[in-house]
Amino acid sequence: MPPPPPGDRPDRTAAGPEPGLTAGVRAAAAGEHLEATLREIVEAAVAHADATYGAMGVLTADGRELDRFVIVGMDDTVRAGIGRPPAGAGILGLLVERPEPLRLADLGAHPASVGFPPGHPPMASFLGVPVCVREQVFGHLYLTEKRDGGEFTAADEEAVQALAAAAGLAIGNARLAEAAEQRRVWTQAAVEVSTALLSGAEPVAALESIVQQVVALTGADGASLLVAREGDPDALTILASAGVYAGELEGVRVPLEDTHVGRVHRSGVGELVEDMSADPVRGRHAEVAVELTRGARSGVVVPLGRSLGTLVCVRGEDREPFGADVLDALTSFATQVTVALELARSQRRERELQVQADRDRIARDLHDHVVQRIYATALSLDRIARSLEEADPYAARRVERSVDELDETITQIRSAIFELHDPADAPDHLGLRLTDVVTRVTENSGLDCRVDVTGDVDGLTGALAHDLLAVVRELVTNAVRHARASRLTVRVDAGPPGGADVTVVVADDGRGLPAVPLRSGLDNLTDRAQRRGGRLAVRSAPGGTEVTWTVPRPA
Secondary structure, eight states: OOOOOGGGSOOTTSSSOOHHHHHHHHHHHHTOOHHHHHHHHHHHHHHHHTEEEEEEEEEOTTSSSEEEEEEESOOHHHHHHHOSOOOSOHHHHHHHHSOSOEEESOGGGSTTOOOOOTTOOOOOOEEEEEEEETTEEEEEEEEEEETTSSOOOHHHHHHHHHHHHHHHHHHHHHHHHHHHHHHHHHHHHHHHHHHHHHTTOOHHHHHHHHHHHHHHHHTOSEEEEEEEETTEEEEEEEEEEEETTHHHHTTOEEESTTSHHHHHHHHOOOEEESOGGGSOOBSTTHHHHHHHHHHEEEEEEEEOOTTTOEEEEEEETTSOOOOHHHHHHHHHHHHHHHHHHHHHHHHHHHHHHHHHHHHHHHHHHIIIIIIHHHHHHHHHHHHHHHHHTTTOHHHHHHHHHHHHHHHHHHHHHHHHHHHHSOTTSOOSSHHHHHHHHHHHHHTTSOOEEEEEEESSGGGSOHHHHHHHHHHHHHHHHHIIIIIOOSEEEEEEEOOSTTSSEEEEEEEEOSSOOOSSOOOHHHHHHHHHHHHTTOEEEEEEETTEEEEEEEEEOOO
């Protein structure tokens, strides 16, 4: 652009800048609310350049389009007649593409002009300058319709550029402050979630809190946390959800193959997704989820680690898409949450191991000290009772009742010992454990013992496996102490995987049950069977006893 003629140059010999320019700079330096600051700068530019109308167009964070407008010189009636503010077409779009000062004598004569909407006041002269700091462009300052009917001068342009620079500083500072506040909010949210997790909060409640925090911080329409389920390696399942259709989405499967969620879960790298409707969903509420994904365009997907899950946020078609700033903030938040989840998992496992160690110690002490002493006392009393059978039958029966009571006490203690062990984990090599139990109980008893284990024993669930060990131990113990047998047969049939019954049969060739047997031990076995929908059957005669314990095998 050629230098302006002498008459158009600003008067640098004056006592100082004009009042409008001073007001604009002071407004920028005051650091008040951004909207009010920008309005004062536009008013200062209008007053200094003697324009009829002024506006400040602020760009989006990516600098691609206009985000908002601050307009001076139009009343509410005129604004209502124009309708929505400019979107960045025509001359305004040209300035967005080429952020350089532009002075026009006739706005409508420029090739890039697209005219005015109905109700828009006539405008001829135009001055537009970029609002920037260094190389970063924040928006543009526009002035139109010089009041004296002439053109805007180079002096006007230079003064308005100074005001635009002040506006750039104000916008830049405001965005820095906004970014700092956003970081503080995200950090505070991560701290709250971490504190809840590490203080022993329920994991599911903590995960629900995470997705609720994410919806609030990202402005998403909905957010979901997906985890891998055991036995389902080809999909993730929504464990916690917040926002739109939150209740209906929980439990829905999202396949890993050919989906954004699957790609992020496997790669461990977060992504911005333009169209989340490409991700299919399957499950109990699949029809509801399909409706949601059809309306959900923009999405952001970040991983929480392969062993933990994946976090997904969505916005509808009518919402502004997620930006890179949301992806960065959510990735940082997810990283902190992942660390807290891992620490909470380690703490929980450590507590479980400590509790189990205490239980094992208590069970060991009960078995090695309490049970053995009671057992030795019962054996001594049993010998006394036998020696008194001929001399004093009444005293012998009283001693035998005491022995039976001690046997019942031992049975109850053994049941307590089994309950102390973790019923959720099945013992390793259950078939060998069953054989070992029989061997230990019959040791030094003189019994000729046979053990037969068939079926898928090692495939039994944890609780049923522990019940099976307890039943075999109790039945064999009863036979050793009371049957006075020479042979003992133990048969365990676990059946095929996923069907049939689990059966335990213990048979001896002893004296059979007494006419009025002490039922407490058998009652315990009956209760174990009935809790699982099974039964206990007893056949007894002077030539021996056979006890059958049967329960359905879980599918």
